[in-house]
Amino acid sequence: MKIVIIGAGEVGYHIAKALYQTNDVVVIDQSEEACERADELDVHVLHGNGANVSILQDVLEGAGLLVAVTGSDEVNIVACMASKLIVKDKDRLKTVARVSNPDYIDKPVAKRSQIGIDIMVCPELSLASEVARILAIPSAIDADYFADGKVEMMEFVVPDDHYLVDKPMQELHLANCCIVSALFRDSEVIIPHGKDIIKGNDHIVVIGKPASMKEVRDMFGEKVGKRxxxxxxxxxxxxxxxxxxxxxxxxxxxxxxxxxxxxxxxxxxxxxxxxxxxxxxxxxxxxxxxxxxxxxxxxxxxxxxxxxxxxxxxxxxxxxxxxxxxxxxxxxxxxxxxxxxxxxxPRQATVNEVLKLTFGQGIESITTIEGEKAEIIEYTTSKKSKIVGKPLKNVKFPAGAIVSMVVHKGNTVVPRGEYVIEEGDRVVVFSLQSANAEVEKLFK
Missing domain, CATH: 3.40.50.720 (NAD(P)-binding Rossmann-like Domain)
Known part of the structure; x- marks a missing residue:
């Protein structure tokens, strides 16, 4: 896909970094310093005003996505509106605007297609929502929901004096509707097995059915009934x-x-x-x-x-x-x-929304964890998905990814090797970034 990114600050740079290897990326910014930084990537860099109609006319030919993430809400909004007016096939070009002023947006992500903005993202409101989720689970350092709330993800830190330290993963004794998807140890990412030993200060990512996650919270010291x-x-x-x-x-x-x-x-x-x-x-x-x-x-x-x-x-x-x-x-x-x-x-919310648009159909949500070490991606399968209709043990899944949960007709299950995924299932996948491209192919 040809992607035009207006603004090469923290958000724009990281969107370009996430996309340039598999897409044709054009970056526009008025700052020479920002342009020099973006030039380190294999992208086409233009020094100028991204809301300038003449510049937009030159770069929009063949583009499928325009992302406006400058520090000015008004520039981002104008750039998206102008782009929709310039292109003949308005459905071909998707637009994303980063907006911070609460006068323009009152929730983390909104659609404003009537004014030419397919996705409007407020990073600050997204960040506040993320922190609120963490606060709701005192013992967790990260939390999110998938499949309309039917799947919950929590990340915990194992204290040095915790009873699980130096014990194998299988002694966690999780409920059938929960699974440990990943273990982060220093700079290492481990997709764990039952015999892997838990160490102090390990970060453990647990995914499961919300009703079954209470015992996980208790395991990591959550106190109930205390304000x-x-x-x-x-x-x-x-x-x-x-x-x-x-x-x-x-x-x-x-x-x-x-x-x-x-x-x-x-x-x-x-x-x-x-x-x-x-x-x-x-x-x-x-x-x-x-x-x-x-x-x-x-x-x-x-x-x-x-x-x-x-x-x-x-x-x-x-x-x-x-x-x-x-x-x-x-x-x-x-x-x-x-x-x-x-x-x-705050930048990650914008990056995730852009990634959803570039991954194509089937992507419902993306959550990045531990900085940018890994992602949890929710897919909805179609009849064309290569993962459909065969036992998971027969699917050639990349080494850096694992199917954590499946929601089938409203029921949440931890799939084992014999499980067969069907069309329309909501599938939650833990994936290292290096495995994303291979995982995506299974759901196309």
Whole structure:
């Protein structure tokens, strides 16, 4: 597919990086520095304004996808609208716009086809939704749902003193409707077998039927019936939306926001939430507000460096779990290396939506885990899918992938070797990025 990407910042660069090997990618940006970085990839780079009609007319011929991810909502919207007007076959060209202003969008992903935007993505709202899912499961560092909520994914860290340390995977004794899809150990990714030994600080990814996941949560120390104390540092779009999502849940919630006017607005909008006007890096303020008694501290300011500092201060003062926003993807692993329990990036939501469009029909959802080490992809099978109609043990599945769950006529099952996938099944696959292309062929 020919793909035009407008904006070569963090989001645009990573979309290009994910797609250039199997697609014809054109990148447009006004920044010479951003163009130089994009030029390191095997893509066609243009220095200019991506909303310029004359530039668009030159690059859109034969294009199947236009992705506008500059730092300006208006430029992204105009570029998508103009592109639809320029091309003759409007159904051929799909458009994606990154939009951050809540005046334009009120949910993480929306469709605005009436104005020429097939997919509108708000990374900040997506990030807030992701953190809210993690908060809903106190013992997890990542969580997501697939197949309309019939399949749940959770990622846990095994503490050094956990009873499972140095024991084989088979001693997990999971319910029939749960499976360990992956184990992350330092930089290594393991698709585990029963005899693999669990080590302290391993990250374990469990996928299963939501009703059967309670025992997994209990296994990793979740306390039931206790109101969690949560502090959010940063009352911008992410912090405010996150507070709105969890304000009515079983949380005692505090927000620290440095801007006085913004603090007043949040306090008025969320009367049940304690809003403090102050600096999240002020150790005296943190102590005064009882940060050591918090179950979770989430730092989501617009500064990666400040988020890291706030998180490390909170951890030093005794907070059990800290979550930090990192806009720069190369900081995510660094954050977790120095003690942040979960580093989350707003760009991934946009990347995932674009990947769904480029993978073609059958893709329902994509979730990237552990930075970009692996993906969990949900497919809906068609009668043409090569995986349909034969036992899984006879399917030539790539070594870096595994079918974790299948939803057949509303029933969720962990498929074994004899299981036969049928047309219309929802199939959840864990896959290393190196195996994605081979997995995709099985579902075409």
């Amino acid at each position: 969690s104390k949560v502090m959010i540092i940063g009352g911008g779009i992410v912090g405010f939306y996150l507070a709105k999502l969890v304000a009515k849940s079983e949380f005692d919630l505090k927000i620290i926001e440095s801007d006085k006017e913004r603090s007043a607005v949040i306090a008025e909008e969320l009367p049940d939430v304690l809003v403090l006007n102050g600096d999240g890096t002020d150790i005296h303020l943190l102590k005064e507000e009882g940060v050591s008694e918090m179950d979770v501290v989430i730092s989501v300011t617009n500064s990666d460096e400040k988020n890291l500092l706030c998180s490390l201060l909170a951890k030093q003062l005794g907070v059990k779990k800290v979550i930090a926003r990192s806009d720069r993807s190369d900081y995510v692993s660094l954050f977790e290396m120095v003690g942040v329990d979960s580093a989350v990036s």
